[in-house]
Amino acid sequence: MTPLRRAAAAIVTAASLLVAAKTVVTRAASHPAIPEFHTSDRCIACHNGLTTASGDDVSIGYDWRASMMANSSRDPYWQASVRRESLDHPESTAAIEDECSICHMPIPRYGAKLRGEHARVFSHLPFAADKKEGRQAADGVSCAVCHQIGRQKLGTADSFNGGFVIDAPEDPNARPEYGPFEVEPGHRRIMLSSTEGYRPTQSDHIRDSEMCATCHTLLTQALGPGGRPVGRLAEQVPYGEWLHSEFKGTQSCQSCHMPTVSEPVPITRVFGAPRDGVVRHVFVAGNFFMQRMLNRYRDALDVAALPQELTSAAERTIQYLQTRAATLRIDTLQAGAGMLRADLVVENLGGHKLPTGYPSRRAWLHVTVRDGGGRIVFESGGLNPDGSIRGNDNDADATRFEPHYAQVRSADQVQIYETIIGDVNGGVTTGLLAGVGYLKDNRLLPRGFEKRTADPDIAVHGAAADDDDFIGASYRVTYAVPVADGSGPFTLDAELLYQPIGYRWANNLKTYDRAPEPQRFTSYYEAMASGSAAVLARSTRSTRP
Numbered sequence: 001m002t003p004l005r006r007a008a009a010a011i012v013t014a015a016s017l018l019v020a021a022k023t024v025v026t027r028a029a030s031h032p033a034i035p036e037f038h039t040s041d042r043c044i045a046c047h048n049g050l051t052t053a054s055g056d057d058v059s060i061g062y063d064w065r066a067s068m069m070a071n072s073s074r075d076p077y078w079q080a081s082v083r084r085e086s087l088d089h090p091e092s093t094a095a096i097e098d099e100c101s102i103c104h105m106p107i108p109r110y111g112a113k114l115r116g117e118h119a120r121v122f123s124h125l126p127f128a129a130d131k132k133e134g135r136q137a138a139d140g141v142s143c144a145v146c147h148q149i150g151r152q153k154l155g156t157a158d159s160f161n162g163g164f165v166i167d168a169p170e171d172p173n174a175r176p177e178y179g180p181f182e183v184e185p186g187h188r189r190i191m192l193s194s195t196e197g198y199r200p201t202q203s204d205h206i207r208d209s210e211m212c213a214t215c216h217t218l219l220t221q222a223l224g225p226g227g228r229p230v231g232r233l234a235e236q237v238p239y240g241e242w243l244h245s246e247f248k249g250t251q252s253c254q255s256c257h258m259p260t261v262s263e264p265v266p267i268t269r270v271f272g273a274p275r276d277g278v279v280r281h282v283f284v285a286g287n288f289f290m291q292r293m294l295n296r297y298r299d300a301l302d303v304a305a306l307p308q309e310l311t312s313a314a315e316r317t318i319q320y321l322q323t324r325a326a327t328l329r330i331d332t333l334q335a336g337a338g339m340l341r342a343d344l345v346v347e348n349l350g351g352h353k354l355p356t357g358y359p360s361r362r363a364w365l366h367v368t369v370r371d372g373g374g375r376i377v378f379e380s381g382g383l384n385p386d387g388s389i390r391g392n393d394n395d396a397d398a399t400r401f402e403p404h405y406a407q408v409r410s411a412d413q414v415q416i417y418e419t420i421i422g423d424v425n426g427g428v429t430t431g432l433l434a435g436v437g438y439l440k441d442n443r444l445l446p447r448g449f450e451k452r453t454a455d456p457d458i459a460v461h462g463a464a465a466d467d468d469d470f471i472g473a474s475y476r477v478t479y480a481v482p483v484a485d486g487s488g489p490f491t492l493d494a495e496l497l498y499q500p501i502g503y504r505w506a507n508n509l510k511t512y513d514r515a516p517e518p519q520r521f522t523s524y525y526e527a528m529a530s531g532s533a534a535v536l537a538r539s540t541r542s543t544r545p
């Protein structure tokens with residue numbers, strides 16, 4: 001059985017979320033020592049102020065604090081979603097707050113788990129900066145979380161869903177803080193005494209994708225009436241997708257998301273000799289939109305990163321998306337008899353599906369045809385200022401969605417690379433704990449991914465499964481559209497757009513208008529929706545005059 005399959009089996013056999021919580025109590029009783037987590041301010045004191053010889057600031061603390069992981073509990077979309085799930089499944093509120101905090105608010109949650117309690121989310125809000133628990137809750141996926149994750153269980157099904165193990169220290173006065181480098185004893189002591197018990201410890205497992213997979217594999221259990229389990233959903237499986245791709249043997253999660261500094265640089269401002277192979281803690285990926293939201297509403301959201309740091313982080317994200325995510329080319333273009341025919345080829349450059357991760361992400365094709373006079377004679381997939389896509393059935397009506405197209409023939413057909421989640425009745429849903437499977441998953445596959453041998457949790461769903469041009473890392477889609485109103489030469493502009501939080505996902509939270517968190521998030525979304533998408537790649541071509 002593959003790790004994903006085993007995880008699936010583990011989830012299904014757990015009769016309910018509460019049963020899962022009970023097993024935790026037994027584990028806590030046999031745990032030798034309760035781990036402690038310092039907050040990042042303690043680490044940033046020494047691991048900041050790092051510049052390369054050529055003048056680039058590569059400070060670990062500044063880079064990390066503008067990343068999504070440093071803001072995983074301040075994230076207003078996460079808070080709104082936890083509230084929504086609690087309102088949808090009122091009998092399971094305690095189990096839901098516990099589950100949703102495993103990865104997003106890991107420090108308080110790990111403590112609660114060891115005490116055999118359910119972790120709370122809303123009792124920490126707003127974050128109390130003058131209390132230790134408040135600072136720990138706000139700190140998100142903090143330095144001390146990742147760097148204390150031990151080798152135990154990594155790569156197994158038990159490690160998924162946030163099942164990482166924080167190593168209990170052999171010496172209660174020295175917790176291992178794992179890193180890639182050998183550190184000499186004198187330098188180890190400096191950190192140990194200043195942090196009152198954290199000792200830098202070399203271990204290669206920190207460089208493995210399996211470390212990231214602990215939180216980046218999320219298999220949820222759907223809840224029916226009375227909190228009964230009714231099915232399961234592979235909500236986020238980038239690690240499983242990566243395992244089935246050719247990147248498995250060549251590039252780890254870290255190698256793409258934590259770029260290596262190209263010259264030697266110290267890793268601490270005290271006693272740091274320059275080292276080769278230092279990585280940046282930027283965790284760059286796709287969510288420029290939330291980085292901008294955190295910045296714009298920084299006071300209300302208790303954001304610690306400075307405005308300039310978040311501005312640069314969002315720009316870095318856009319830059320990454322425009323250079324590393326995808327390519328697009330127009331392969332053939334012909335006009336005749338009132339029709340224009342074009343083959344578009346999209347290629348995914350990333351190490352997993354595009355998009356991957358949280359199911360609100362979507363990428364799509366915006367295609368415009370102009371006639372000889374510059375007049376638009378055809379358009380599919382334009383973005384509206386409210387964040388919706390023109391012609392997308394799902395944005396117009398929550399119960400419907402666009403199928404995958406092998407051929408686009410009219411303006412109301414839009415090629416959207418996305419997941420659509422189905423509930424127990426086969427209806428479309430954005431409720432994470434209502435989802436039991438995918439009605440559609442035509443997200444672009446990474447290089448080397450063979451769809452016919454894919455495990456069910458990473459499978460292609462809907463019409464793309466039978467589309468022979470939907471293979472490998474590059475996809476061909478044909479546009480055969482009417483242009484009878486115009487006269488040539490025709491010019492086709494194609495853009496591959498990407499939106500971290502699709503209109504439907506944000507909009508469905510509007511009905512929870514009496515709860516403060518959904519209300520706040522949807523008002524932020526509306527204020528910023530016109531900037532909710534970025535162009536990943538574009539291409540232009542004209543027919544011969």
Ligand code: HEC
Pocket residue numbers: 075077078081082085096099100101102103104160161162214215216217218236287290356357358361432433500501
């Ligand atoms: C196993 C770890 C894990 C658990 C448990 C978890 N999440 Fe997440 N969540 C993630 C990761 C990782 C991402 C980011 C993925 C991405 O960027 O595509 C994420 C992203 C999100 C986002 C999108 C945030 C944004 O700014 O776009 C929301 C909303 C969210 N989670 C809600 C929840 C809710 C509600 C629960 C509880 C039902 C939950 N999460 C439980 C790991 C987890």
Ligand code: HEC
Pocket residue numbers: 040043044047060061064065069141142143144146147179180206207254255258267277278279280281
């Ligand atoms: C999401 C997990 C994660 C978080 C959060 C995190 N790190 Fe790291 N860190 C890593 C990984 C993984 C590596 C090694 C990557 C490699 O070499 O491929 C690393 C490397 C390091 C190193 C060695 C130097 C380098 O950059 O290569 C130091 C020092 C360090 N981290 C300190 C910190 C501090 C301080 C924080 C908080 C401000 C932090 N880390 C937050 C995962 C994390």
Ligand code: HEC
Pocket residue numbers: 038042043044045046047143144147177178179180181182183184187188190191194195198200201202203267268270271272273275
């Ligand atoms: C008093 C300064 C100081 C503080 C505070 C401090 N460190 Fe360190 N840290 C160091 C020094 C010195 C080294 C070794 C540098 C070297 O050898 O190049 C180091 C190394 C590391 C490494 C690399 C270990 C390896 O084997 O690669 C990690 C990871 C790390 N620290 C994480 C943290 C975390 C997490 C915190 C907060 C809990 C923290 N540090 C707080 C000084 C400090």
Ligand code: HEC
Pocket residue numbers: 068069071072073075078102103104106141145146162211212213214215216253254257258283284285286287288
């Ligand atoms: C303790 C759990 C945890 C671990 C371990 C972890 N992550 Fe995350 N990661 C998260 C959560 C939670 C989010 C989503 C935060 C949000 O959007 O609110 C996230 C978000 C991210 C994002 C941002 C995605 C976006 O949409 O911009 C990247 C990139 C990322 N993680 C990479 C990594 C890498 C690489 C590793 C391993 C070195 C790792 N993570 C380990 C929990 C974790």
Ligand code: HEC
Pocket residue numbers: 209212213216238239240242247251252253254256257285286287320321324325349350351352353354355356357358361500
């Ligand atoms: C070959 C480079 C590469 C590798 C390897 C890679 N990624 Fe990514 N990742 C990307 C790119 C490019 C993006 C931005 C485009 C996108 O959203 O897919 C991205 C986006 C993401 C996102 C945000 C997705 C979204 O759309 O919100 C998460 C989360 C993530 N990666 C996690 C991982 C994890 C976990 C691994 C290891 C199992 C991994 N990545 C391996 C290149 C890579």
